[in-house]
Amino acid sequence: MAIEFITSVASADKLLQTSYPEVAFVGRSNVGKSSIINLIADNKKLAKTSSTPGRTRLVNYFLVNNNYYLVDLPGYGYARANKSIKSTWDKLLDSYLTKSKNLKCVYLLLDIRHLPSQLDKQMVEYLYYNNIPIVFILTKADKLSKAQQNNNATKIANELGIPKANFIITSAEKKLGKDQIIADIINKISQ
Numbered sequence: 001m002a003i004e005f006i007t008s009v010a011s012a013d014k015l016l017q018t019s020y021p022e023v024a025f026v027g028r029s030n031v032g033k034s035s036i037i038n039l040i041a042d043n044k045k046l047a048k049t050s051s052t053p054g055r056t057r058l059v060n061y062f063l064v065n066n067n068y069y070l071v072d073l074p075g076y077g078y079a080r081a082n083k084s085i086k087s088t089w090d091k092l093l094d095s096y097l098t099k100s101k102n103l104k105c106v107y108l109l110l111d112i113r114h115l116p117s118q119l120d121k122q123m124v125e126y127l128y129y130n131n132i133p134i135v136f137i138l139t140k141a142d143k144l145s146k147a148q149q150n151n152n153a154t155k156i157a158n159e160l161g162i163p164k165a166n167f168i169i170t171s172a173e174k175k176l177g178k179d180q181i182i183a184d185i186i187n188k189i190s191q
């Protein structure tokens with residue numbers, strides 16, 4: 001896989017008008033979005049990760065095989081960027097999700113250890129409302145035993161009202177879930 005960093009965008013008016021399909025990674029701050037991009041790319045240094053929440057404040061575009069973009073988005077739920085903005089999401093995230101004409105699918109990341117937060121549920125509703133297909137990724141599976149993973153996946157699925165089979169269970173730490181995500185991306189971009 002040839003993957004190259006294209007650019008970081010800090011304001012809504014600078015978002016790219018791309019000529020390839022895009023898939024984006026969304027989730028609360030610190031859930032593991034940048035780590036998942038690095039897992040897909042097999043390169044730990046591609047997208048900047050950090051144990052400090054709110055690390056990615058930009059929209060980062062990565063071009064894969066001159067064929068499609070992976071887009072790393074700012075996390076939500078951390079020091080809401082600008083309290084004067086009425087929207088739940090910061091303007092950059094909101095603009096990206098509503099204005100990206102080539103966006104095929106959003107991978108919504110949830111930490112497998114926790115039930116979805118109110119904000120996670122709002123994001124699901126928001127994506128449904130905007131007719132953006134969602135694929136759910138459960139992150140940090142290495143933090144739980146197999147039995148606990150299964151148990152938590154059931155609870156999270158019930159909370160969201162979706163089938164458990166819809167989840168892609170991942171661990172960036174243990175390199176788990178990479179092939180399943182890539183297969184899903186290939187499927188989404190060819191639709």
Ligand SMILES: Nc1nc2c(ncn2[C@@H]2O[C@H](COP(=O)(O)OP(=O)(O)OP(=O)(O)O)[C@@H](O)[C@H]2O)c(=O)[nH]1
Binds near residue numbers: 028033036050076
């Ligand atoms: N154990 C474990 N830790 C992980 C995993 N994925 C991410 N982390 C850790 O979680 C922290 C946050 O990961 P990031 O990938 O930076 O999270 P993010 O969602 O991009 O965060 P923001 O950019 O702040 O929104 C880092 O310390 C990662 O090393 C995983 O699968 N297992």
Ligand SMILES: [Mg+2]
Binds near residue numbers: 034048049055056072
């Ligand atoms: Mg990040």
